[in-house]
Amino acid sequence: MEENGRGETLCKVCGDKASGKHYGVPSCDGCRGFFKRSIRRNLDYVCKENGRCIVDVSRRNQCQACRFTKCLQVNMKRDGTFYRPLRDIDSLYSQL
Ligand SMILES: [Zn+2]
Numbered sequence: 001m002e003e004n005g006r007g008e009t010l011c012k013v014c015g016d017k018a019s020g021k022h023y024g025v026p027s028c029d030g031c032r033g034f035f036k037r038s039i040r041r042n043l044d045y046v047c048k049e050n051g052r053c054i055v056d057v058s059r060r061n062q063c064q065a066c067r068f069t070k071c072l073q074v075n076m077k078r079d080g081t082f083y084r085p086l087r088d089i090d091s092l093y094s095q096l
């Protein structure tokens with residue numbers, strides 16, 4: 001976990017206080033969860049403002065398309081599992 005010595009690393013997506021490094025990028029729990037949901041469900045968001053929305057703490061929930069774009073811009077990575085997290089495979093096995 002990267003911090004500045006005061007525990008005040010900021011989320012690179014929305015600027016909220018980061019809870020740690022997620023997907024390779026300091027980010028808050030909100031953006032981490034959002035990114036995780038997005039890649040797990042392979043969601044395709046559409047922006048109503050041509051991708052020009054501002055993503056910050058107060059507006060991050062207003063446009064999922066721009067929030068997801070911002071996640072990618074700050075270099076969040078999909079854990080190398082490409083849309084199929086291990087947990088999904090585990091649950092498949094448990095059903096057999
Ligand atoms: Zn955030």
Ligand SMILES: [Zn+2]
Binds near residue numbers: 051
């Ligand atoms: Zn937008």
